[in-house]
Amino acid sequence: MFDGYSLSELGSIFAMQGFAGLILFSVFVLMALGLAIIFGQMGVINMAHGEFMILGAYVTFVCSHLVGEHAPWLFPGYFFIAMALAFVASGSLGMLVEWSLIRFLYRRPLDTLLATWGLSLIMQQIFRSTFGAREVGVTLPDWLMGSLSLTDTIEVPINGLFVMALTMTISAVVYAVLFRARWGRGVRAVMQNRVMAGAVGINTEKVDRYTFGLGCGIAGVAGSAFTMVGSTGPTSGQLYIVDTFLVVVFGGAQSLIGTIASAFTISQAQSTMEFFLSGSMAKVLTLLTVVGILMLRPQGLFVLKVRR
Template identity: 45%
Template sequence: MDTLLTQLPVGLAIGAVLLLAALGLNLTFGQMGVINMAHGEFIMVGAYTAYVLNTWLSPTPALILALPAAFAVTGALGWLLELGLIRHFYGRPLDTLLLTFGIGMILQQAARDIFGAPNVDVPTPDWLTGGITLPGDIRLHHSRLFILALALIAVAALTHHLHHTRQGRQTRAVLHNRDLAAITGINTRRVDATTFVIGSGLAGIAGVALTLTGPTGPTLGTNYIVDAFLVVVIGGLGHLRGTVLAAFALGILNATVEAWSDASLAKLIVFTAIVALLQARPQGLLTTKTRALA
């Protein structure tokens, strides 16, 4: 119990990062069936957006401006990718996997050409350094608390969008039954494009958050893309609440197991637990009821 309480803040921080990385995939993979392997590179682009702003501004305004800027930059990249390529491969998930994998490799090489192969550091604002020590020697770092708050705000904003805006209700209609939504007059192509933009923009915000946890490099996103897909699959395709539960459960499990073993063994144990869970519930923790015909 003491180990669990000590590792709980670490697990919540890991879960918050995974949640930010998985929110965009929850939309693009859950609604559109697009396996976007370039999502990790969009995270990397968001991190480099924060790095560029830090070269022009001091850390505090750079961080604040980096959040909307990264959303705009990666959202624009997502729009261009969907408009130029993805929309021609709907209903062909394996083709989108290969296509976006190639796009990701191109983005990685572009980052090396522009910023160089070595990792770069993004300064952390002074108000995010240090932390709070609770009874029981539980340490809460300000940067981790900020990432956790950022993840919860992103979930709240996405929930409000899906349930209280016209565009969000159209997105849910397309998720439940694409053909019926099209018959009722919803422009499903426009909904898909908007969804892809939002999902890509959320990846950029995740990249900004990751600059607070370590260095930024061309392969930054590849360290999180697999775990982000696992979060979406475990939580249930297209289910936002399931994604939240899966992200924090995976983060806490990973941090707790690592406290008792090394990183490699912890990964093995976590993946074994995931396989066992998916054997018992292949549809994930939660499922979205739809009106689509089987």
């Protein structure tokens, strides 16, 4: 596999693929954070999570065109506006879905899986009817274009650095909300013992709705970040949903640290192997490795100890 490469060339290849893996890691983390909140904290299998991501991507696409046509003086900073709108749009739709559909299906995982899978098909068709079947891309501000040269053979794209900085910021905010804020303590209380949480005055229905909305809103921000590294189509979300579930389950469904560690491991493995092997073979080897580890440790890399 390494035949024909000198040591310096291999060093450059591993450095470039490692950075490409960090960009993939950033998208995985943003997707998996929202899914870890919904699946890990609420026990809901949301098969439409990828479509909430694509909703955020389309919001970013529309925002770029509207700002470019009607307020070009805002264009250098439009991406921050687009991310906020993507969070609001995906989060609001998530709360509406929880109120109208999910709240009737708690503790029925198979039903939630089928219902959200049907929702994903409906959302895909809405995207196709609204934006067309072809993939679309956004125009990035000038300050996000180009790359930084670290050496003569290693360059890193600026938009990749921005995506990584965004991922670290959102991860820190989610950690602070769930583990330092009062609302986060309420979320974890409902997760551990819903009846007791309700008995001490926590509005469990409101916690469920806001938690589902938060997870979907983070997926919308992931969609904004996704527009920097790929084009957006009606079915683009389905390309990431399997990998995202794999990240969450491998890291431990209720552990944010496990989600981040799992995303880093899987993204780096896929990025490196894709250079030397085909993309499909890299995914197969990664999946086989993860399945083998889960057979030995079915609870994932990290697990929270909860008193039952």
